[in-house]
Amino acid sequence: MSLAMQKKLILDSNLLRITVDRLCQQLIENHDDFEDTVILGMQPRGIFLAEMIHLQLEKTVKTKIDLGKLDTTFYRDDFRRRDAPVLANATEVSFIIENKKVILIDDVLYTGRSVRAAMDAMMAFGRPNKVELAVLVNRKYTRHLPIEPDYTGIDVNTLDTQKVLVELEAQGHKKNKIWLINKEEK
Amino acid sequence: MSELSQKHLLGIKDINRKDIELIFETAANFKEVINRPIKKVPSLRDITIANVFFENSTRTKLSFELAEKRLSADVVNFSSSNSSVKKGETLLDTVNNILAMKVDMVVMRHSSPGAPHFLAKHIDANIVNAGDGTHEHPTQALLDTFSIYQKHGSLEGLKVAIVGDILHSRVALSNIFALKKLGAEVMVCGPSTLLPKYISSLGIKVELEVSKALQWCDVANILRIQLERQHIKYFPSLREYSLYYGVNKQLLDSLDKQITIMHPGPINRGVEINSDVADSDHSIILEQVENGVAVRMAVLYLLAGVQQ
Numbered sequence: 001m002s003l004a005m006q007k008k009l010i011l012d013s014n015l016l017r018i019t020v021d022r023l024c025q026q027l028i029e030n031h032d033d034f035e036d037t038v039i040l041g042m043q044p045r046g047i048f049l050a051e052m053i054h055l056q057l058e059k060t061v062k063t064k065i066d067l068g069k070l071d072t073t074f075y076r077d078d079f080r081r082r083d084a085p086v087l088a089n090a091t092e093v094s095f096i097i098e099n100k101k102v103i104l105i106d107d108v109l110y111t112g113r114s115v116r117a118a119m120d121a122m123m124a125f126g127r128p129n130k131v132e133l134a135v136l137v138n139r140k141y142t143r144h145l146p147i148e149p150d151y152t153g154i155d156v157n158t159l160d161t162q163k164v165l166v167e168l169e170a171q172g173h174k175k176n177k178i179w180l181i182n183k184e185e186k
Numbered sequence: 187m188s189e190l191s192q193k194h195l196l197g198i199k200d201i202n203r204k205d206i207e208l209i210f211e212t213a214a215n216f217k218e219v220i221n222r223p224i225k226k227v228p229s230l231r232d233i234t235i236a237n238v239f240f241e242n243s244t245r246t247k248l249s250f251e252l253a254e255k256r257l258s259a260d261v262v263n264f265s266s267s268n269s270s271v272k273k274g275e276t277l278l279d280t281v282n283n284i285l286a287m288k289v290d291m292v293v294m295r296h297s298s299p300g301a302p303h304f305l306a307k308h309i310d311a312n313i314v315n316a317g318d319g320t321h322e323h324p325t326q327a328l329l330d331t332f333s334i335y336q337k338h339g340s341l342e343g344l345k346v347a348i349v350g351d352i353l354h355s356r357v358a359l360s361n362i363f364a365l366k367k368l369g370a371e372v373m374v375c376g377p378s379t380l381l382p383k384y385i386s387s388l389g390i391k392v393e394l395e396v397s398k399a400l401q402w403c404d405v406a407n408i409l410r411i412q413l414e415r416q417h418i419k420y421f422p423s424l425r426e427y428s429l430y431y432g433v434n435k436q437l438l439d440s441l442d443k444q445i446t447i448m449h450p451g452p453i454n455r456g457v458e459i460n461s462d463v464a465d466s467d468h469s470i471i472l473e474q475v476e477n478g479v480a481v482r483m484a485v486l487y488l489l490a491g492v493q494q
Contacts, residue, residue, distance in 0.1 A: 071215065073215075074215075074216075074219065074227035074228070074229045074257075074487075075227060075228060075229075079229055079490075079491065080232075080490060080491060087188045087208075087211070087212075088211075088212055088215040089215070090214075090215060090218065091215070091218055091219075092218075096223070120228065121227075123224070124219075124222050124223065124224040124226075124227075125222065125223070125224075126223070
């Protein structure tokens, strides 16, 4: 089998459940009853993890927590610098984040540029008191910007020629599976 | 990832259905943006846009300028009334001079049909046609169809009547192209003197009686009588036009269904449309204006994204 076809499973359904459990426990430790805390899932793929975490937190803490979807397309710094523009997704933030603690959630942290754009994008909804970042997969040593997660599901060492593929049931996949794959050589 | 098939928006005739759908999808996202407390995004911060208006405009110019500013573009305005065009400069020279100042996009309105097409052949910048004579007004058609799309969910099979001065209307022609591309059925209605001779060759219905057109359609787009373009008399008097073609509440009440009322503005109340219709619940005239900014943001954003 050629290198281009290699695919390695880094999280399966069971491990993912345990990981999300742990992320929720860590969030509860820091946010107590979530009185001043809101959750923002990053479009397009971070929203699924955000929904999973949100559901579990509301169950555990037994209170209503604001959940929004944030799209960063119009705030990206690579517009006109890549082959084709990224198609925008819906932003659904029905609350103001002024003086709130924001937990920003994405599936994979890679260069950090999307997170930078997300921090710009959220300012349209007020000035948050504090912003924290939770990610499922933290790709280490690949950052272009000084951005690090506060809550990490799993750390992985990756090469630029590799890609993290997140398949979630919520996205229509059969089983929750997170893969590390080698990109096809062009 | 998706991009437009064209680097200019010269007319609806030149773009395809996929382009229109991409513009709608992007416009829906910008509509959310312009309803936020902070209505500005930084997408076009490294782009300069010149609004070059050789013909008068308030609403279109304002709408474009707002769209540009909400995308953080730098904007320069030019109107021929106080410019060197009066001193005998050609169109190409005027625009080349503006481009020499490093402008990336040109939004142009001109009284001659084809002026933006001529420009597109000769210069590099992206060009958006903001109306060329009696030819096309693509962004108006996009915002009209987007408004119908938002109200009705789809245009497939929808019946749309365009009522009024079809002969002098660039809005009508662009709307016909856009509606046909999106699968709607189109009818034009007006006095025979204001209907172009071969209009039915576009694959649309033609009706002379306004009550029949309204009974047929789901959506009526009512156009203004463009007196400024009419150099001869096409009908005896405005009063008579209003009597035979003016849309009023009585007329709408006589239909056995409710139809959506649109108007691209500026409205001549009491001529082509009465206040009791323009201000009614079935009128989406002000939504059209709001959607105009979102649609123009989408067009400028997507054109800027097309690789040069």
